[in-house]
Amino acid sequence: MRSTRPEPEIADASVFSALFDDLTDEDRALPALIDGASGAVMTYGELVGRAEAFAGALAAMGIRPGDVVGLHCPNVPAFAIAFHGILRAGATATTVNALYTPHEIEVQLRASGAVAHVTVGPLAPQSLEAAHAVGIGDDRIVVLDGLDGHPSLAELLAAGHAAPDVRIDPATHVAVMPYSSGTTGTPKGVMLSHRNLVANVAQCEPLIQLERGERVLAVLPFFHIYGMTVLLNLALRARGTLVTMPRFDLTEFLRIIQDEQVSFAFIAPPIAVALAKHPLVAEYDLSSLRTALSGAAPLDEQLGHAVADRLGIEMLQGYGMTELSPVSHVYVRGESGSTPLGSVGTVVGGTEDRIVDIESGDTIEPPEHDGLSEAGELWVRGPQVMLGYLDNPEATAETLRDDGFLRTGDMAAYDADGNVHIVDRLKELxxxxxxxxxxxxxxxxxxxxxxxxxxxxxxxxxxxxxxxxxxxxxxxxxxxxxxxxxxxxxxxxxxxxxxxxxxxxxxxxxxxxxxxxxxxxxxxxx
CATH class of the missing domain: 3.30.300.30 (ANL, C-terminal domain)
Structure with missing residues (x-):
């Protein structure tokens, strides 16, 4: 089914340009990120200036367009500097799970072909062991908050190198390479182009509707594609203010919403469970919160309503996967038809979906009346679909069809309004x-x-x-x-x-x- 939502305007530009080229002087003065722990503020002007200086430092280090740089960092404001600095330099960021062991980091750095690595002090023991194991020298292991023998963010910014003149094709140049298990098997490098990421922000912008200047809680990890696109990049595009949390702690989560007057929170179902049931929630003033959007795993309809009713907020739900940059479906307010919270809504603009009978290969249509259609595998086609898996043509061919549809490996059904309900998992993940x-x-x-x-x-x-x-x-x-x-x-x-x-x-x-x-x-x- 082709989306009935407006076709998005997708800039033919890099991620950095699409997000920041139209910054006004007024925008530059707005707070872009607030460190939730310390309250330190970084404006949009400071973010862009530091990301450009970081890009210049990478270029001076010998990093060239197409080189892969590992980024192993929790949700702190410096993540945004490093991430957008890597992309501004024309390099590819392979974001590493902050919880990974040295072995897991090594596997990803080796598989991605990383030639440099960026981390922070608390994660340095794991990062250094892994980076050394793949032959990355200390002069190319950046420890953002400082560690003897390694470049720090402060040193790189103080060097004052100008950002390089980089010319890339946004449609084919790989911006990020997170690792995903896809529908089966061990993690694979997902090649996402600048156009993939720019398109997905443009597709989500009119649906999720973040407001200029509003406070957005950034607890979902930026290294995960959900946090990267729907949280970090979308909020920056909307000129919102991200309040960062390095890890989830319920007390700190509630305190930040209260003290920083957070109005929008991106969450996952485990956080929804805490918000619905934990007695600690009643001890904080959460009246600033207007909306929470759940993703990363299916949200039970009753759980979603329990959170909405307890906090007096609007609950939304989205669906996607790393290979889709990640969003293909969003449940949103104010659209015609009945959209139950247990569904993931309909496809975002510029996107098609199909639900396919796994035995016959026939397309399943929405039912004419109440209830759900037969279940089948959900397929998606649109500008957010990945380029493929790095060095893995077999897995790419298994997931990406010749006609451009991506097989999600999730079993889904339509309701009469065309909303998609995820009902089971075909994939082994x-x-x-x-x-x-x-x-x-x-x-x-x-x-x-x-x-x-x-x-x-x-x-x-x-x-x-x-x-x-x-x-x-x-x-x-x-x-x-x-x-x-x-x-x-x-x-x-x-x-x-x-x-x-x-x-x-x-x-x-x-x-x-x-x-x-x-x-x-x-x-x-x-």
Missing amino acids: IKHKGYQVAPAELEALLLTHPAVADVAVIGVRTDDGDEDPMAFVVPVDAGAEDPDALMAWVAERVAPYKKVRRVAYVEAIPKSASGKILRKDLKAAV
Whole structure:
């Protein structure tokens, strides 16, 4: 179905130009970012000037257009300087999860071909170990808040290098390369062009409707595509003010909304659960908050209404994936027709969706009356669709069709108004607390354990609608099983959200004739 929303005007420009070229003197004086912990303010003029100086410093370091630079940083104002400085230099930012272990960072830096790396002091031990392992020298490892032997943000800005003259094709030049597991397998570099990101901001702008000067809480990580596009770039385009939080803490989250008079919050379902149920919420004045938009994982309709009713706010929901820059669907207010909060709404402007029967390949149409259509796989086509996966033509061909449609791997159904309801997951990916967990990645790790003969990992639903990674393990020695020790061993080697939280020992892993794990059989056994 082709979107009935207005076709967006997509600037033929880089991300930096599309966001900042039309800044007025009045805009430059507006606060762009506020450090939620310290209250320090950075104006738009300061942000742009520092990002341009950072770009100049990268160029002086020998970073050229097309080079890949790792960025391992939590949500602090300096992230925006580094991120937009990398893009302004014509380089490609591969954003690294702030929770990653040295091994996980190394894998991403090596796979992406990173030639420089940017981090902060609290994350430096992990970052330095990984960057050194892939051959990045100390002179190209920037520690933004300072560390002996490494360039700091203050030093790079003080050098006063002018931003380079960079000429790129926005449609083909890779701006960012976050890592995603796609529909299956281990994380892959998702190549997103400047046009992809510029288009998605233009598509979201009229729907999410951030207001000039309003305070936006930035707790969802900027390294994640949701935080990168829908939070960081969209808010900057709207000339809003981002109030940053390096990590989620409910008390600090509520304090910042109250003290900074935050009016718009981008959240994920686990935060919605806290807002709906936690008694601490009643101890703060949250009257400034007008809207919250949930993304990264499906929001239960009852949960959404519980948050809206308790706080007296408007709840919105969006849908997307890294490969879509990320937004393809948004539930918004004020449109004709009935849009239930449990749906993700309709496609954004300039986009088409299809729901396809996975057996016949036939297109499923919306029902004529109440209720939902048959479920099928959701496909999306539009200017926000990725260029492909780095060095992985097989995975690219599996996800991107020749006609431009991207297969999301999510099962969906239409209602009579064309709203999309995500009903199941065709892909193997586990979503824990809004983060992607690839079963294949955990399986590969577990198979290196001397007590594991074979293994399969699935996602198991929890009472609050989340998913926990669960491992089915064939032991080397029956009778020597120790699930707690095995879970602790995994926890030492992966980011916290990837931890295996349940272990079941089995005699054999069910597999097809071709050797593929039959995960449906395992899920049926839980």
